[in-house]
Amino acid sequence: MKYxxxxxxxxxxxxxFSQFNDSTHYYAKFGTTGIINQTNDRxxxxxxxxxxxxxxxxxxxFNSSSSWIYGRQNKALSNNDFTSSFNADVLKNQRKIYYWAxxxxxxxxSLKINHxxxxxxxxxxxxxxxxxxxxxxxxxxxxxxxxxxxxxxxTEKYQTVRNSFRLKHKWLIxxxxxxEGMHFWQPxxxxxxxxxxxxxxxxSVKLRKWLNLTSALTYNYxxxxxxxxxxxxxxxxxxxxx
Numbered sequence: 001m002k003y004x005x006x007x008x009x010x011x012x013x014x015x016x017f018s019q020f021n022d023s024t025h026y027y028a029k030f031g032t033t034g035i036i037n038q039t040n041d042r043x044x045x046x047x048x049x050x051x052x053x054x055x056x057x058x059x060x061x062f063n064s065s066s067s068w069i070y071g072r073q074n075k076a077l078s079n080n081d082f083t084s085s086f087n088a089d090v091l092k093n094q095r096k097i098y099y100w101a102x103x104x105x106x107x108x109x110s111l112k113i114n115h116x117x118x119x120x121x122x123x124x125x126x127x128x129x130x131x132x133x134x135x136x137x138x139x140x141x142x143x144x145x146x147x148x149x150x151x152x153x154x155t156e157k158y159q160t161v162r163n164s165f166r167l168k169h170k171w172l173i174x175x176x177x178x179x180e181g182m183h184f185w186q187p188x189x190x191x192x193x194x195x196x197x198x199x200x201x202x203x204s205v206k207l208r209k210w211l212n213l214t215s216a217l218t219y220n221y222x223x224x225x226x227x228x229x230x231x232x233x234x235x236x237x238x239x240x241x242x
Contacts, residue, residue, distance in 0.1 A: 026242050027054040033216055033235030046071035046079055048216070048233050061089045069110075069218075069231065079229070080109040089124065096126050100138055102164075111220060111227045112149035118142045120164060134170040139163070142186065151226050160194065162186045178204045178212070197221040204237060212237045 034047035050067040064086045071079035085104035092098040101121035106113055122140015129136075142164045150156045163186065170180040181201035188194035199219040204212040214237045221228040 025056050029239040031237035033233035044073040061092055063087050082107045098124050100124050110229045111222050112225045114147040116146040118144045132172045136168040138166045148225055160188045160190050162188050176206050195223050210238055210240055
């Protein structure tokens with residue numbers, strides 16, 4: 001926890017703004033959430049650390065995010081999941097219809113994925129794009145290469161091409177409460193029973209300009225391994241515009 005506190009102090013020292021404008025083009029967010037449960041005969045915990053960075057320009061925006069989920073139950077490993085992604089949006093700030101490109105990496109003990117890499121692009125639609133409400137839908141094509149443990153407990157290496165549909169939403173209420181989420185549906189073009197579901201949602205209450213109390217829900221399902229995880233965490237998120 002001392003490292004999380006140190007990062008929060010660093011973010012506090014950066015000038016803070018309420019949103020992107022003509023003089024603020026960068027955004028940083030760090031959050032640490034988790035659940036610890038201990039009884040007479042059981043002990044478990046799951047901790048999630050996530051870092052996001054964004055750069056907002058007139059024609060292009062760049063976003064990167066990384067997260068690490070680690071958990072144990074009665075000394076046995078339950079989660080050791082790392083994910084990282086980078087995406088670029090072209091003309092998102094100028095048009096209803098824009099273009100995007102995405103690269104992502106996933107390694108997950110709980111989902112039995114040694115590694116998964118995706119690369120692709122497509123088009124997006126700004127359904128609603130206001131200060132207090134944002135709704136964005138996008139669709140595109142993703143190339144994927146993976147190494148995982150399949151339902152037969154065999155190590156499998158494969159490549160496939162997926163359709164990737166994403167729905168993103170963010171609702172700001174009275175500059176205090178934020179409800180947001182991002183949801184993916186990724187079926188393979190090659191096999192109907194090969195699909196991926198990813199869903200992240202959070203509700204945050206602003207404690208200070210730079211600090212939020214957050215409850216977050218994360219759900220993942222990989223049909224190829226028939227594995228899923230569902231995490232509901234509580235914690236703190238620090239953010240800064242500069």
